[in-house]
């Protein structure tokens with residue numbers, strides 16, 4: 001079983017300290033790697049580098065930076081990749097990123113497959129490249145079929161494996177994997193798991209990224225109001241059951257969107273071991 005955890009780069013000293021503690025708590029189950037997101041449009045790019053280097057130097061767990069290419073230039077991406085390589089990092093989550101509003105010149109890359117190709121050209125097989133997958137379709141895709149074709153292009157460009165957007169419906173995941181396999185692609189597609197701990201936040205994220213919250217889950221979450229403990233217990237139950245269904249049907253790797261908190265994803269991960 002391969003378990004990985006995703007963080008966002010903290011900006012404050014307090015946030016950095018909290019994240020170090022979270023990483024320490026998660027390290028006890030020997031994760032496969034810790035990944036760190038990368039803000040599109042330059043917002044948190046230095047913070048990503050700082051967090052990744054801290055993980056790589058101190059945690060004894062491989063660090064995997066996310067890298068989005070939109071609104072960037074080849075020379076900048078190359079500099080960053082060389083910094084990662086020199087720090088001993090050999091796994092990258094390669095993304096297009098979201099196009100910043102109002103930006104006309106989107107830079108040297110248009111889609112993630114071009115970034116994957118570029119990394120392979122420049123670094124051969126040094127990096128294990130993960131890409132993003134969308135079992136419920138990327139929100140800007142024309143339709144599911146073209147989105148799957150674009151996903152297949154990323155793998156054919158040289159990606160080794162993928163991590164999915166989160167979902168609460170295993171049918172969407174297994175159908176996506178089936179359809180991709182029918183196109184001759186057989187790379188690991190790791191489900192991205194989002195713990196349920198906060199109703200408003202989950203609604204906001206899901207609206208942004210196009211992940212569906214099944215009606216029965218949403219209706220129940222809405223009834224808890226300020227009763228956070230009941231909400232968390234219900235959320236744990238739902239997501240632990242999702243993970244269990246995935247595991248029972250043969251899934252061997254899980255990627256947790258930790259939101260820089262240890263307990264929700266650690267408890268879920270431990271339920272799988």
Ligand code: FAD
Pocket residue numbers: 036037038039040066067068093094095096097098099110111112113131132133138139140141142146147148150154163164165166192
């Ligand atoms: P792509 O694979 O390039 O796809 C983007 C859209 O373009 C899709 O609709 C696709 O169908 C379409 N497309 C692809 N190729 C073509 C083509 N040739 N012609 C026409 N259309 C095409 N965002 C961040 O900013 N930072 C992060 O750290 C981050 N981490 C993420 C981690 C995971 C696991 C996931 C699932 C998402 C993450 N995101 C992150 C969000 C991601 O950047 C957005 O979803 C973004 O809009 C798409 O990125 P992508 O790499 O999937 O793009």
